Amino acid sequence: MERIAVIGSGTMGHGIAQVAAMYGLRVGLYDIEEGRLVAALGQVRSSLDRLARSGKLDETGTAEALGRIETTTELASAVDGAEVVIEAVPEVLELKHQVFRQLDATCPAETVLATNTSQLSITEIAAVTAYPERTLGLHFFNPPVLMRLVEVVRGLRTSDVTLGRGLELVGQLGKESVVCQRDAAGFITTRALAALRLECLRIYEEGIASIADIDKAIRLGLNHPMGPFELTDLVGLDVALNNSRNLEQVYGERFRPPQSLALHVAAGRLGRKTGAGWYDYSPEGERVDDSEG
Ligand SMILES: NC(=O)c1ccc[n+]([C@@H]2O[C@H](COP(=O)([O-])OP(=O)(O)OC[C@H]3O[C@@H](n4cnc5c(N)ncnc54)[C@H](O)[C@@H]3O)[C@@H](O)[C@H]2O)c1
Structure with a gap:
């Protein structure tokens, strides 16, 4: 994969964007608040600097990673060309529904739509979309840069292709995965x-x-x-x-x-x-x- 989008640039969103950028993916990072995007980029920069100081990244790596993140308050521009979109907005079902409706209307049918929810039902979040087959849970842990696992959650209608794409992305980000074959509140962790x-x-x-x-x-x-x-x-x-x-x-x-x-x-x-x-x-x-x- 070459490009993903992250929706919501808070605690989890900026961290997921950073991991993807460090592993060579271009990232569209979207938020409704410009100020949150500015803060998110600042947090990514500090984290990359810390990694550079501890010898885990060189200066070129830091600059290249930062250069791969495009922040925007335009949803269409964030998801343009993204193979997977990861939603990381607050844990409120109505909010997730609002975002998934917008994503469904904006992204082509082959784009995989993932949610970083910690416990809400993937099936319920996906219920407002026209293609629930392309939705799944990709549950990253805080802080995404350091935590090695992503819990991959299958909704009732998630297709095998979507699950495979999710697992492929997790592998590309250098993370381990576990699969929840059934969508059950709270998953494993x-x-x-x-x-x-x-x-x-x-x-x-x-x-x-x-x-x-x-x-x-x-x-x-x-x-x-x-x-x-x-x-x-x-x-x-x-x-x-x-x-x-x-x-x-x-x-x-x-x-x-x-x-x-x-x-x-x-x-x-x-x-x-x-x-x-x-x-x-x-x-x-x-x-x-x-x-x-
Ligand atoms: N914080 C954690 O430790 C943690 C760990 C794993 C999973 N999660 C899950 O990740 C998700 C995000 O949590 P967080 O802690 O990063 O939240 P957060 O409050 O830190 O960030 C949420 C961001 O979403 C933005 N936002 C709000 N409405 C939006 C919209 N309609 N479109 C785009 N952006 C919007 C906010 O401006 C904010 O920047 C939640 O589902 C949470 O359960 C959190």
């Missing part, structure tokens, strides 16, 4: 991670151990790079709550969010982005105390 997070919350609520000790146990005992509370502070407690409620709707009681999570969200303790979540943070983002623990 979002569902497994939510289960671990909820069980750790219950251990805390039952007074069995402190938050800091639960995180330490999962890090050192199970060899996870971060404990579930630290990770939730990074992702956002509001995102975790929303995630849990969505999974509860499908799988029932076992994903019901524990009270402490809903209370923290109600109190505005959303994690690093608000300066406090399960832990407190300084304005520079340093953890300042383990008061919750």
